[in-house]
Amino acid sequence: MVKVTYISVSGVETTVDGREGDSVMATAVANNIDGIVGECGGSMACATCHVYVDPAFAGRLSPRSDDEEAMLEGAASDPRPESRLSCQIRLSADLDGLVVRMPEEQM
Amino acid sequence: MSDTIELAPLDEAITIAALTADPYPIYKRLRAESPVLRVKSVGRTFLTKASDTKLVKDNAALFSSDDPNTPMKRAFLAHTLMRKDGKEHMRERMAMLPALMPKTISAHWAPLYERLAAEYVGRLPRGEVVDLFPTLAGPLAARILAHIMGIPDASDEEMQRWSQVLIDGAGNFGWRPEPFADSDLANAEMDACLERNAERLRAEPDASALSIMVNSQNPIPWSQIVANVKIAIGGGINEPRDAALTILYGLLSERDQLAEVQRREAWAEAFEEGGRWCAPIQASSRLVMEDTEIRGYRIPKGDTVMTIQASANHDEELYEDPDRFIVFRERNPHQAFGSGPHHCAGAHVSRRTVGAILLPMLFDRFPDMEIVDPGSVVWHGFGFRGPLNLAVRLK
Ligand code: HEM
DSSP states (O other), rough: OOEEEEEEETTEEEEEEEEEEEEEHHHHHTTTTTOOOOOTSSSSOOOOOOEEGGGGGGGGGGOOOHHHHHHHHHSSSSOOTTTEEGGGGGGOOOGGGGEEOSSSSSO | OOTSSSSSOOOOHHHHHHHHOOOHHHHHHHHOOOOOOEEEETTEEEOOOOHHHHHHHHHHTTEESOOTSSTHHHHHTOOOOOOOOOOHHHHHHHHHHHGSHHHHHIIIIHHHOOOOOOOHHHHHTTTSEEEHHIIHHHHHHHHHHHHTTTTSSSOOOHHHEEEEEEHHHOOTTTTTHHHHHHHHHHHHHHHHHHHHHHHHHEEEEEEESSHHHHTTTSOHHHHHHHHHHHHHHHHSHHHHHHHHHHHHHHHHHHHHHHHHHHHOOOOOHHHHHHHTTTTTTEEEEEEEEOOEEEEEEEEETTOOOEEEEHHHHTTTOOSSSSSSSSSOOOOOOOOTTOOOOGGGGTTHHIIIIIIIIIIHHHHOOOOOOOOGGGOOOEEEEBBEEESSSSEEEOO
């Protein structure tokens, strides 16, 4: 199990147990976390799973692809250096304790 | 996969006419009795459960959008992005997507739509009975799409006719000559329109899809720019039109909910529920690339599965009282915009125009609007579905 903490716009923290190999988006959807929609199911096609990753974990993530970059560019809430599409982050033991914050809006 | 696993059962009773008139009771039965079913009249394997439709759409390697046996290529005279897979699909999709992303919509299309909607709503005569299909929902959807695509000189009439002719051609599974004669004519008109607008936009770029595609550093071929504007014309007018009419019908039939939506300004929720309740695109097909298995049935390579999002959106496993329009549902994970790599490219546009702008504007101007005779509203369609008419008294 990999612990992931989601912090809503209003500051509510929810910590859940994720499975290695699942994405941060799918883990949120499976746990009914509000603020992450993930409507396209993880194909980088909708940009509704945008999160800001806690900088402490930045170095442990694989870099953004060009397509992810382009989707974030047009997302509903402004991207920041720590922005990711959460469907593109796969949970691994290395990410245990991961903290992500939701943006203002996804749609 | 062994041959000992059985194929899905074969149905020889369901007709296209019955599905076109009202598919929901049929899907309800199929979800309970045969969620994987080969339907002879349609020549496809129906998938009616939400988890199955999503699984198929999310697995594009196994379930391809590139089905060479459909009349779509013939109708569009092109291989559009909707029928491509993998990298090629992604490249063409990403070429157009910047024009359809929330950021561009906020900056360009929402303010423009606000003006256009005000103009079209402003023309509606107070106190009279008006059919909102031809007077508002159809032409307004056409107008905004003409701008978003970068062909603002195409008239409402042209846009709606092109769209319908492309849809009819793409659905011409009987390969009759007339629909293709009509689509050939429309294609010639669209080609000319796109060429003159591309020239204009090369000189004066803007945020439209055509402009972004022709002015890209690394453009996709002109044939594909044309093809993909056409897919947006074919798929971007009837759907927001039908969504708007469906939501209006739902709200006007459930006055208590309407009052609550007005009080809470819950237009976004109303939009989602309308899309769930009667999905404008009811079904999407995928070609099976390798022998596989769904719910214990053998799904052979070369089969075509039909993922029926209309049914997924009424799945009792996800929804209580699925046949009712209920805006304030705790969760509404509907698939009206599809899923996977082909997830609707116009989803953000539709939500931010029909949902966020048109609905509140219309009820602000005509708060006591009412359907004249609910029984006169005709619902129609198997692949695409919505009301064919919606006469309201504007008050
Ligand atoms: C409420 C309105 C709409 C609904 C319900 C809707 C629904 C859908 C669905 C279900 C698909 C997926 C088809 C499949 O998986 O094979 C789709 C794809 C698509 N839609 Fe929409 N649509 C709507 C509005 C629009 C608008 C306004 C546009 C244009 C701006 C548009 C452009 C597209 C395009 C280009 C695709 C193909 C995407 C791809 O293959 O990658 N749609 N739409």
